[in-house]
Amino acid sequence: EPEVTQTPSHQVTQMGQEVILRCVPISNHLYFYWYRQILGQKVEFLVSFYNNEISEKSEIFDDQFSVERPDGSNFTLKIRSTKLEDSAMYFCASRDKFYFGPGTRLLVL
Amino acid sequence: GQQLNQSPQSMFIQEGEDVSMNCTSSSIFNTWLWYKQDPGEGPVLLIALYKAGELTSNGRLTAQFGITRKDSFLNISASIPSDVGIYFCAGRGGGSNYKLTFGKGTLLTVNP
Numbered sequence: 377e378p379e380v381t382q383t384p385s386h387q388v389t390q391m392g393q394e395v396i397l398r399c400v401p402i403s404n405h406l407y408f409y410w411y412r413q414i415l416g417q418k419v420e421f422l423v424s425f426y427n428n429e430i431s432e433k434s435e436i437f438d439d440q441f442s443v444e445r446p447d448g449s450n451f452t453l454k455i456r457s458t459k460l461e462d463s464a465m466y467f468c469a470s471r472d473k474f475y476f477g478p479g480t481r482l483l484v485l
Numbered sequence: 486g487q488q489l490n491q492s493p494q495s496m497f498i499q500e501g502e503d504v505s506m507n508c509t510s511s512s513i514f515n516t517w518l519w520y521k522q523d524p525g526e527g528p529v530l531l532i533a534l535y536k537a538g539e540l541t542s543n544g545r546l547t548a549q550f551g552i553t554r555k556d557s558f559l560n561i562s563a564s565i566p567s568d569v570g571i572y573f574c575a576g577r578g579g580g581s582n583y584k585l586t587f588g589k590g591t592l593l594t595v596n597p
Contacts, residue, residue, distance in 0.1 A: 407583055409583075409584070409585075411585075417589070418573065418587045418588060418589045418590060419528060419573065419575075419585075419587040420587070421584050421585060421586070424583070424584055432584055465525075465527075467527050467528070469585075471583050474518055474530055474533065474575075474583070474585065475530065476520075476527040476528045476529075476530075477527055478526055478527045479525075479526065479527045481525070
């Protein structure tokens, strides 16, 4: 069964630093998503991406966030200047059966 | 935005018992999904429901898509210790981007 993969599995950063989270979606899928889960809370939608463009974003996805697909396979989420409240699990997902990746645990100190 | 109300928040049961949890919404969803999440891992899809009234099983798990399209339930029969985890419902509304809205989860504990 094909899988969504994410790197790194864990990232610790200082407040104000930039982080890039990476995802390799299932090949031949066209829609890609980032979701966030703050510890102990529900999974929340951040952004969906189709045809190299953002198709929808939530109010969480402010100007500090950006997404791109730089090389046709990887799908990245960049947080420009991290805040303490950005600490969460970040999940990449791919359409068709709604598969989620294993997540990146981001800790902002 | 769309909200899902998932209940119960937590359940503590004995091994072998049956379990039922549900999600309701004030909005209509076109797809209902049930996920299980173990600590530190991503949600794993258990069952996907695509049509109102649909009843689908996956081993000891059974889920139904409510006729009004505003609710869904998940049943687990003859629970075992490895059923422990957090169960999330998720719904997809209209539109083409397949964004999911999640419930807050049900924490299931199974006492051997």
